[in-house]
Amino acid sequence: MSHLQRLHTLNLSQNRLRTLEGLEGLVNLKNLDISRNLITNIDDCSVLKELPALTSLDAHNNQISNDSAIVPFFSDFPKLELLTMNGNPAIRNISNYRRVMIVAMPTLCYLDDRPINPIDRSLAEAFMRGGREEELRVRDEFAAKER
Numbered sequence: 001m002s003h004l005q006r007l008h009t010l011n012l013s014q015n016r017l018r019t020l021e022g023l024e025g026l027v028n029l030k031n032l033d034i035s036r037n038l039i040t041n042i043d044d045c046s047v048l049k050e051l052p053a054l055t056s057l058d059a060h061n062n063q064i065s066n067d068s069a070i071v072p073f074f075s076d077f078p079k080l081e082l083l084t085m086n087g088n089p090a091i092r093n094i095s096n097y098r099r100v101m102i103v104a105m106p107t108l109c110y111l112d113d114r115p116i117n118p119i120d121r122s123l124a125e126a127f128m129r130g131g132r133e134e135e136l137r138v139r140d141e142f143a144a145k146e147r
Contacts, residue, residue, distance in 0.1 A: 013037070013058070019044040023051060031056040035084070041066050042073045042090070055079050060112070061087035067094050075104040082110040099124040 009031040012020075017037040023029070029051050039045060039062040048054065057080060064070070067090035074083065083105070091097050091112075102108060102116055102124040109116055119142055126138040 023047045033058040036061045056082040058084040060084045064088040086112040
């Protein structure tokens, strides 16, 4: 596919893919849909790191189960704004999944079809910094400012 350097969007959903290969050279690819495939290990998607323009990735309803690799894998994406991972077994096993992903990915604006607003980001950062107590303190500060 390297001859498709101007490709902007690619839908590979529902193709029974077990691994991603051959996407190198798609330097302008911004939107990729790999949902509803048979991918079981996020490391089998390492070619995604070769896509410098990627801003949107839909990987929902695969079989990705290596939960300890999810956060480190996606923290390496400097431009990713939208990520959909719901329906993968791994996300059920990641404690505080949404908070952890928000903190690990500063450019993320949508996670699993839910927007991330500045308050969400501040609360996630507070939770990671000081647990539930710090999150409640920051939430109270926001409420006081609104009043």
